Amino acid sequence: MNIKIRLTLMSFLQFFVWGAWLITVGNYWFATKQWSGEQFGAIFSTLGLSSIVMPAITGIIADKWINAEKLYGILHILGGMALFYIPQVDNPTTFYWVIFAAMLCYMPTISLSNSVAYNILKNNQFDVVKVFPPIRVWGTIGFIAAMWLTNLSGNKASANMFYISAVSAVILGVYSFTLPKCPPQKLIAENASLAQKLGLDAFKLFGTYKMALFFLFSMFLGGALQLTNMYGDVFLSEFGKVPEYANSIIVTKSTLIMSISQISETLFILAIPFFLKRFGIKQVMLISMLAWVLRFGLFAYGNPADGLWMIILSCIVYGMAFDFFNISGSLFVETTTDSKIRSSAQGLFMMMSNGFGAFFGGLVSGYIIDEFFTHEGARDWHSIWLSFAGYALVIAIAFAVLFKHKHNPKDVANVSH
Template identity: 35%
Template sequence: MNIGIRVKLSTMMFLEFFIWGAWFVTMGTYLTVTLKATGTQNAGAYATQSLGAIIAPFVIGLIADKYFSAQRILGVLHLLGAASLYYATTIADFDKFYPNILFYMIIYMPTLALVNSVSFKQMQNPSKEFPLIRVFGTAGWIIAGIVIGLLGWEKSGTLVLTFKMASIASLILGLLSFTLPDTPPVKRGQKTTFGDIIGLDSISLLKNRSYLIFFLASVAICVPLAFYYNFTNPFLNEVGVKAAAGVQAMGQVSELAFMAAMPLFFVRFGVKKMLAIGMLAWVLRYIFFAYGDAGSSYWMLIAGIVMHGICYDFFFVTGQIYTDNLAGERFKSAAQGFITLATYGVGMLIGSYISGPIVDHWKVSDTSHNWQTIWLIPAGIAAVVLILFLALFKDKTSMATKPGLDIQEPSAQTEI
């Protein structure tokens, strides 16, 4: 690949996830402290990610794949996003903030697929070249968190600046996008059905009993996952953790480390053990959060954050590979789209609407919650999912025996 193109693609990935990480991690604290939002409102704001994930395939399937070059749509969406993020800094109440952030997530979520499309178009061997580009996205998310922590915006009550920072980055990426290599629509003139868009062609995979169990477990485990995304930053700030956003970035560092080690784990464990370890990690993470604090048990909070690599890689990345392996060449793309829609769309949406009322119910005062009880609830949900999975999932396939296994960097939510 031409070095100039490589630099542009790496910069594109860095900015794509820097933008998201710049405001998403700390939005809960911003809403709670600055806009005086309730836990239910906070969860509703985070649910816009799921709504965006549900709508995104239609944007890609009906527009990007058929009518316009991917890099141009990417540019337009990020320019609109820059305006939306800046407008967010002028809003003083949640009722006006919510429709704006919903609009933003609807136009942002499609860009996650667009940056991949632009990248893959320039690669001859994506399995080897893509991780070297995608890693800059994880770096962007990490650096955004570190910047927020170093500047102390959480403690100073100036998290509104995170939206301004993200707005500037979105403007830069929007302009940069028009200089990216041309990525013309791949389905110009072809008929696209509703089933094509949401990956219904792959629904036949659910006839496999083990895959059906995995699929249901994937949706169910996203319910406790929503607790982590929606309330970890407010929790850490409330219990007195300094530079919480920067501390949370350790989760992405862990993710990179475990991603690199996954081929070794595949050799040692089969699919069932890998998936089970991932779910067990969710149980342990929430127990650590329940009993950790900013004092003598601070290590428990750090352990819960660092376990992100196991929580995400062992379950979601393993699941993506398991899905790819079962789908076969014909249904690979449809199957990945279907499982993503079910997890980050439906599962996370359910989790968001469940987590908010629970956090509100266990509110002790205007500035404190009974976090021990709150975190034990998703721990219990994850434990139930794990037990049912162990009892019902029978596929003992060793993925290490499958030829051509490529482990790539995860796409978006990973960053989280």
């Protein structure tokens, strides 16, 4: 089978596994299990906690000891086993630990899938900048397909969403063993230090001003990455408390409206090669940050009536906000790090953005919303989204001023070599 088609299938299944439950788990938690909302935030914290340590560790293992595609497969099979067990869980504490186990296996596969794809494409003489985004876009399509399958099959509040995810995870795990080999570099000198042998030398990237700054901004922006997954559907659904909006499409089809965000990703991912070569990696990352300002700002002023266009536009802007940073960031790491520590460096990027960033973003946002923007049980969504927009704007301005990276088209082109 054609290499690009095989990697496309990998990308599709990678995010199908996630999309089957991530957006709809709240319905299962509140409607089916009727557990408290106080504990629900902890479920999303497992994504961040898992991303803090596991991607860096698995990146090191793939760089030093085990073929990346085999490690990728093992993690998906183990994660699938945890997902199979979730429907048997009958209390929120056990649910937390089982989903945590599943995320410890799943979250590192996101950066590993990038490493596997980059490795295979380069070994087959493909231009990664041109070829990777159209492959990655199928990951977003997989996420959308899983989300719609879970909804349209009547399982958005049932345990079956976890079975759908588990089966696809095991299939992907087995399939990954058939991919072209991505062996460890094993370029370790006999007199290498213990840190070098363990692959911890990738952490030396923090000693470089530009890389340290990049990872710092990755963490700050990571704080915004999961906010709309956590609160978006709740925000739209709560318009139902206003009588004139109760039967609007925004309320009755809130999950499908939110899926416009993922659909928009497919278009913006395909535009990444053009933006990268025209504007450079720094400008593309800056565009992403400004898109987050728009994402939150439009939500702040949108409503199901005359402000419907703002909600729809916010969902469209999401594609640019989310993927421009994730993909241009991974390409920045790919073009500026040594091949011997590249998988480890991708793991560090994942750790800072989807790990520390998402974890602290979830905790801090929950505290801020409860402490300052919730009055007698009602959330002031206008002020909530404006505060998030202000946060993103400050980060964008600081990034534009502090992060120095001159655009050289040859650097972008060199990622394929």
